[in-house]
Amino acid sequence: MTEEKRKERALGYVLACRDYGEADRIVTFFTVERGKLKGIAKSARKSAKRFSNAIELFSLSQIIFSRRRAGTLYLIEDCHVVNHYSHIREDLEKTLAASYFIELIDLFSLEEKPAAHLFDHLKIFLDLLEDGPFAPSLVRLFELRLLTLCGYEPALEHCARCGAPLDAGEKMMFCAEDGGISCSRCRRDTAAGIRVSAGTVKTLVTGRHLAPDKLRRLVFSGQALRESEEILTRFIGHILGKQPRSLRVFKEVLLLGNRR
Ligand SMILES: [Zn+2]
Incomplete structure (x- = not known):
């Protein structure tokens, strides 16, 4: 050598x-x-x-x-x-979001293993933050699409346990341990389940494969934002075995901002 x-x-x-x-x-x-x-x-x-x-x-x-x-x-x-x-750096929420994005990429990528799909994913979302106002829905879409790219796509349309199609009329429960929503037959009564509305599921299913230039136009209701934050951050924490540090900081800063 x-x-x-x-x-x-x-x-x-x-x-x-x-x-x-x-x-x-x-x-x-x-x-x-x-x-x-x-x-x-x-x-x-x-x-x-x-x-x-x-x-x-x-x-x-x-x-x-x-x-x-x-x-x-x-x-x-x-x-x-x-x-x-530079536009991200001028804005606190955008900076916090970008810091969270890079921490997730760091946690979900490997050394010396090219992953062009993850690189493109990061670039799309940093460009979206740079070129427009901050929107919390972008953070949720980043998480959701990252999970999908890394092979952890959450089960939203089919039962995570038996694979049967989910009926929009039934009560939906997301369980991180199962990797998604389970049907009423498979559902176990555990404290870990998170209630999720049909509207939230529909928004996430739409956002999963939407073209990048349409991501900003996808409207999340207040309920969809709350529920998707809970299920996606809980699921990511379950996969990683910990909560990303920058997510904690992000939440604390936003909470302080809301109190003012
Ligand atoms: Zn099932």
Whole structure:
């Protein structure tokens, strides 16, 4: 194996960034070409000019990197920002939503495993946040479509346990452990079930495969927003075995805002 460093290029979103040692930073990128990759940005804290805003969270950047040996950290040789998402950064709710999006992508993606469908998904929703007002429905649609892309599509039209079509007239209960709604024959009486209305189910089913340019036009009623937040965040927490940190922060900040 050659010891010579080969420089590579990739386009990626900054998913995470932490200080390392006296002057460096360790950055996690989510790239089209390589999936998630972690690299060290030398002197990133000493020299503000060197990487400027190309290693800020959810920036989209062109990265040049190299590595001497497999299994070691990449060295970030150079990094140029392609989209800094300045409108998102000017708005607290949008920033919180974008931070939640990148944390979910980080949690649902693997290192060195290209996942172009997840990259496109993140790009669609960051662009939607950047180009228009904040809407909580975008957060729910991000969660729902991410679950679908990752193979955890919640059962909404057919019983999660027996597969029978669900009757819109029956009382719907979503259970994270089952992976969706179960029919009245399969339903177990557990405290974990969440009541969900037919209207919410209809909104989510419509939003699941809607073309990106139509996502903003999908109207969620107040009830659909409340119920879908509960079932989707509970389901994600069940899959991951924890609640994403940025979701907690998001909820706390919005709660404070509502009290004012
Ligand atoms: Zn059933």
